[in-house]
Amino acid sequence: MNWMAVLSIFRFEMARFFRTIAQSFLAPVISTSLYFVVFGAAIGSRIQEVEGVSYAAFIVPGLIMLTVITQAISNASFGIYFPKFIGTFFELLSAPISFIEIVIGYVGAAAIKALIIGAIILCTAFFFVDFTIEHPIAMVAFLVLTTISFALFGFILGIWAGNFEQLQIVPLLIVTPLVFLGGSFYSINMLPPVWQTISMFNPVVYLISGFRWAFFGTADVPILTSLLAIGLFTAACLGVIWWIFRTGWRIRQ
Amino acid sequence: MSDIVRITDLQKSYKGGFQALKGVSLNIREGEILALLGPNGAGKTTLISTVCGITTPTSGSVSVGGHDIITDYRAARQMIGLVPQEINLEPFERVINTVRFSRGLFGKPSDDKAIEKVLRQLSLWDKKDSQIRELSGGMKRRVLIAKALAHDPRVLFLDEPTAGVDVELRKDMWEVVAGLKADGVTIILTTHYIEEAEAIADRVGVIASGELMLVEDKDTLMARMGQKELEVQLTEKISEIPESLRSDALRLSEDGGALIYTYDTKSERTGITSLLSKVAAAGLVLRDVVTRQSSLEEIFVTLVKEDAA
Numbered sequence A: 001m002n003w004m005a006v007l008s009i010f011r012f013e014m015a016r017f018f019r020t021i022a023q024s025f026l027a028p029v030i031s032t033s034l035y036f037v038v039f040g041a042a043i044g045s046r047i048q049e050v051e052g053v054s055y056a057a058f059i060v061p062g063l064i065m066l067t068v069i070t071q072a073i074s075n076a077s078f079g080i081y082f083p084k085f086i087g088t089f090f091e092l093l094s095a096p097i098s099f100i101e102i103v104i105g106y107v108g109a110a111a112i113k114a115l116i117i118g119a120i121i122l123c124t125a126f127f128f129v130d131f132t133i134e135h136p137i138a139m140v141a142f143l144v145l146t147t148i149s150f151a152l153f154g155f156i157l158g159i160w161a162g163n164f165e166q167l168q169i170v171p172l173l174i175v176t177p178l179v180f181l182g183g184s185f186y187s188i189n190m191l192p193p194v195w196q197t198i199s200m201f202n203p204v205v206y207l208i209s210g211f212r213w214a215f216f217g218t219a220d221v222p223i224l225t226s227l228l229a230i231g232l233f234t235a236a237c238l239g240v241i242w243w244i245f246r247t248g249w250r251i252r253q
Numbered sequence B: 001m002s003d004i005v006r007i008t009d010l011q012k013s014y015k016g017g018f019q020a021l022k023g024v025s026l027n028i029r030e031g032e033i034l035a036l037l038g039p040n041g042a043g044k045t046t047l048i049s050t051v052c053g054i055t056t057p058t059s060g061s062v063s064v065g066g067h068d069i070i071t072d073y074r075a076a077r078q079m080i081g082l083v084p085q086e087i088n089l090e091p092f093e094r095v096i097n098t099v100r101f102s103r104g105l106f107g108k109p110s111d112d113k114a115i116e117k118v119l120r121q122l123s124l125w126d127k128k129d130s131q132i133r134e135l136s137g138g139m140k141r142r143v144l145i146a147k148a149l150a151h152d153p154r155v156l157f158l159d160e161p162t163a164g165v166d167v168e169l170r171k172d173m174w175e176v177v178a179g180l181k182a183d184g185v186t187i188i189l190t191t192h193y194i195e196e197a198e199a200i201a202d203r204v205g206v207i208a209s210g211e212l213m214l215v216e217d218k219d220t221l222m223a224r225m226g227q228k229e230l231e232v233q234l235t236e237k238i239s240e241i242p243e244s245l246r247s248d249a250l251r252l253s254e255d256g257g258a259l260i261y262t263y264d265t266k267s268e269r270t271g272i273t274s275l276l277s278k279v280a281a282a283g284l285v286l287r288d289v290v291t292r293q294s295s296l297e298e299i300f301v302t303l304v305k306e307d308a309a
Helices: A003-019 A021-046 A055-086 A089-094 A099-128 A136-160 A164-184 A193-199 A203-216 A223-247 B044-052 B073-078 B095-105 B112-121 B137-149 B167-182 B194-200 B218-225 B272-281 B296-308
Strands: B003-013 B019-029 B033-037 B059-064 B080-083 B155-159 B186-191 B203-208 B211-217 B227-234 B250-252 B258-264 B286-293
Touching: A003 A021, A003 A055, A003 A099, A003 B095, A021 A055, A021 A099, A055 A089, A055 A099, A055 A136, A055 A164, A055 A203, A089 B044, A089 B080, A089 B095, A099 A136, A099 A223, A136 A164, A136 A203, A136 A223, A164 A193, A164 A203, A203 A223, B003 B044, B003 B186, B019 B044, B019 B059, B019 B186, B019 B203, B019 B211, B033 B194, B044 B059, B044 B080, B044 B155, B044 B186, B059 B073, B073 B080, B080 B137, B095 B112, B095 B137, B112 B137, B137 B155, B137 B167, B167 B186, B167 B194, B186 B194, B203 B218, B211 B218, B227 B272, B258 B272, B272 B286
Parallel strands: B033 B186, B033 B203, B080 B155, B155 B186
Antiparallel strands: B003 B019, B003 B059, B203 B211, B227 B258, B227 B286, B250 B258
8 A cells, every 4th residue: 555645645635625724614614604593593493393302403413414415525526526627637647556545545535624524513503502412423433434425426426527517517416405305404204204205215314314313312214224325325436436447437548 | 778668569549449559669778868759649648658557558568667567557657757748737736745745646755855856956946835827837847847756766758848848948958858867867758859859869769650660879860860952943954964963962853943962961061062163163053042851740751661661
């Protein structure tokens, strides 16, 4: 393993994060605060408790997931797409590194950035809402797994994208709706039976449900099902990445 | 000198059937500067990209320092530095950081002394904290070279380092290359300027349509390439060259309206003065005098013909 290369990629990516601090850091904090104000305080005050938790607290795990998933995808996809776009990708191809090191470097940096933002949102949430975390270790584990799996997904997206529009289109048309409809702002049990069944096909439901379980001890789906879902998603992403590098798809001529 | 790069029967076909390399074999000697000349689309960049790992070969083998570029790619690539044709750099990155990044990518621990040496060598030390976008085109090209040198490679590939660069910068670049050679780095550069090969190369290879036409010592090749023609146009056509003018270097144009004299631009005496006085003495009246040098394209055509013969 060329750990020095992994570290170099990681540092380089993190430097970009800190260089664009306002964009990568302030934007998610401000938008999440707005969610708390609008959904938590304004609308939430008219909603009774959901599954024994105040509505403002109920949306905290969903909001963190929403931001962390979007950030992990956008960081990883941009991180690997940008060198392709400006043409510095040749350096990665001609360096004595394997695809494993490239993936660890880019996905690791993207996941850490998303985790930092997730942690900041959690801290922000404490300013707006009163809540305790029942299973803190499980919460952290869930968060880490989610960021890694979605950073892997973002990496695939960045390799696939041929232009900036394609880079934006999957998060915009697929990921954001899935996350919003995945129970970020409501419990699946609040839906009519038909929509409950349809929701079960949304993978994000399992993530948010599992994450919420770590916070409040209640969940829409069993926690093991949640773990299995995220495990499968991670494995699928790893499989696709392995195939990409084996065949050189969109990478090597 | 031993061979540091060995390319054996290298072939590359792209999807759709285009064959960019048709079985290239080439050995590059340690410490030399090899210039690969060839028109656009000849396969120069494909050859370099394949050796450096950017393009996967269809067949054939390449070893660098005895390490196969596929089975032992880490050791092989460790020895190689690549300066691409296009200026591909992150515009907002600082010079020193991008060079550090390249060094790390090649597995070398961070070493400020080594980075400083490279930056000084390329006269970039003053610009080390500048953002790439603030630099001139020539400076950016230097940054590319600094990045390629950051891990102390033994072999440096320069893909058209002076394409679109003005004369002064080109000379600058030649000096940089000469300095690297003095440090013992083997340099392979592609170009379509004959003068460039002439100015800095030890050996010259000519590539056309994916084939290596020849590899020769520069001096030998330049003697063949450095020929120029002088066309002495006459006011009246003649049927044959007057006795007093006859020589191997002089021939009559097809229509008989001009004498064509071939001479070597590098020899001390071109023989032009004496030719012209002999022409006058023979009673021929000049209408015009034109000189022309064979273009690279023409030289390729000649080489291909010779190759086929």
